Amino acid sequence: MGGHPGNTPGDAAEFDGGTSRPSAADGQAPLFGAGSQFQEFFNDPRWALAIVRATVLEAAHPQIGAALIDNSTFVAHPWRRLRNTLRSLQRMFGDDEQVRIREAARLNRLHARLNGTDPRGRPYSAMDPAARAWVVATLFESTVTMCRLSGQPLEQHAMERLYAEFQAYLAAMGEQAGQLPPTLTEFWSYYDHVVQQELENTEAMQIILYRLFDHLPAPALLGGLPTLWATGRAVVGPLLGAITVASLPEPFRRRAGLPEVPGAQTLMQGAYLTVGLARFLPDGWIRADAIADLLALSPDSDDPRARAVTALHDRVRRAGALIRLITPLPPQPEPVSRTGTERSAEEFFREVLDQTGDGYLDWPDLAAMARELSTRLDLDEPEETRLYNAYADWWRELQSALDTDGDGRISAHEYATAVPSLAGPALIKVAEVLFDATDQDGDQQIDADEHRTLFRTAFHRDTAGTVRTYTRGAFIGDFLSFMSGRRRSTAYDPLFAQA
Incomplete structure (x- = not known):
């Protein structure tokens, strides 16, 4: 994967008050809300790939992996988990400081309830400061990697600003300074150390890479089209898994024994480049929260958009019937009625x-x-x-x-x-x-x-x-x-x- 980009000591941003974060009052863009680096990336379609990659790296951390296995709904309810994550990020990185404070308090209460012991007898806690810092580190590093893999590496000043924003995010959660290194140069040494010394081939990581992609349940929008969904998943699932593995740091891939499909590196870079083309669509066409909401919209919903979804369902159902005739996939179960009938x-x-x-x-x-x-x-x-x-x-x-x-x-x-x-x-x-x-x-x-x-x-x-x-x-x-x-x-x- 090569070395880390843009870690020149002389280019570090000016820091204020010993807080390790650039001041929003020094003429630069704000750390939160409109004009921040994060807001530029939130609706970037490439960020979907970056989030998957970051989630895999998070799950490879022993503490986080154990908490996910014992407490998370990401296997049974991945789309709900996605919507809640996007909504939380919107609140934390939005303009309204009171909303941010309220969301940080909610997340801290949620995390305080997640603790236990992993299968090897090691205690874990979602409030562990090092684990919480690693979550933020993976989001930042995966965003930087996203830009590099799609042929548009971040300039040093943009990387500094983005790092400052994620530091501010961690601080808003109440973490003391020092959980993330104060400078970007020091961050890369910290990141390499965690990747090479602390990450493991956890059960949670294996589930995300292989079981989740291969058995991903249909979102509500496609819940009544099992054949069509199974056909698309049979193709896209393994590809997404291969792309994600290829994008992980090479030292960790070797240590974890993750298999790499021949040509996966080329496939991965092509995926980032192709997905990135959607950035040139008109403003407002791609919004992460709107897409997540649409995926959750079922035809029997009382949302006014459901009428259009119902018409789309009818058309796609006909396509699904045709696919069932021409594909060798095993028969898929017929969708169960959702109109108030009994379930077993x-x-x-x-x-x-x-x-x-x-x-x-x-x-x-x-x-x-x-x-x-x-x-x-x-x-x-x-x-x-x-x-x-x-x-x-x-x-x-x-x-x-x-x-x-x-x-x-x-x-x-x-x-x-x-x-x-x-x-x-x-x-x-x-x-x-x-x-x-x-x-x-x-x-x-x-x-x-x-x-x-x-x-x-x-x-x-x-x-x-x-x-x-x-x-x-x-x-x-x-x-x-x-x-x-x-x-x-x-x-x-x-x-x-x-x-």
């Missing part, structure tokens, strides 16, 4: 309860539900803790009733065999806490705006004429019907079941 116990376990996708129900799965709801409602303390505690009580109730072999988790077989009624006191408490958190004005009703806040799957939703006012009893009844009756719901399925 196995489907409910897989689609709703097993949020982490490891085949078992345990506390991280229910914590993921609480995390998603807290994010949707933008909860602060103490409402967030109250919701987590309600889910913890429900987990203890489920474990006591269903964990027949005493291994601390519930298998799909244990769940399906028991055929339980889940509407016990603890689940009712979850519903009550969720109602109180959604009913922000405290009038004991959930109006259209409050309903939209909880159930939207995109930034812009038109729910006029589709949302009735919820009383406490009606809201709790619908929630219990979904969680215990295993009925599909156009409101709750996007929250818990969509990928």
